[in-house]
Amino acid sequence: MQVRATRLNTLATCVKIVEQGGVPAFYAGLIPSLLQVLPSAAISYFVYEFMKIVLKVESA
Structure with a gap:
């Protein structure tokens, strides 16, 4: 069985939702x-x- 794929644009998809x-x-x-x-x-x-403390890195 073949199914025809339908592609919707963004607006059409939103409206369908x-x-x-x-x-x-x-x-x-x-x-x-x-x-x-x-x-x-x-x-x-x-x-x-934790790594800032371990490595003794000062924050700016």
Whole structure:
């Protein structure tokens, strides 16, 4: 079975999302994404600050 691929531009895609799921559909997956980024950012910040202390680097 062949399926004809349809390509939509950005505006048409946004309109389709709003029609099918409303404006909240744009934010689907936001909370899981933030929960994934938060620990990563915290670890990066901790390591950066810790290495500044270990290496005795003064901040500008």
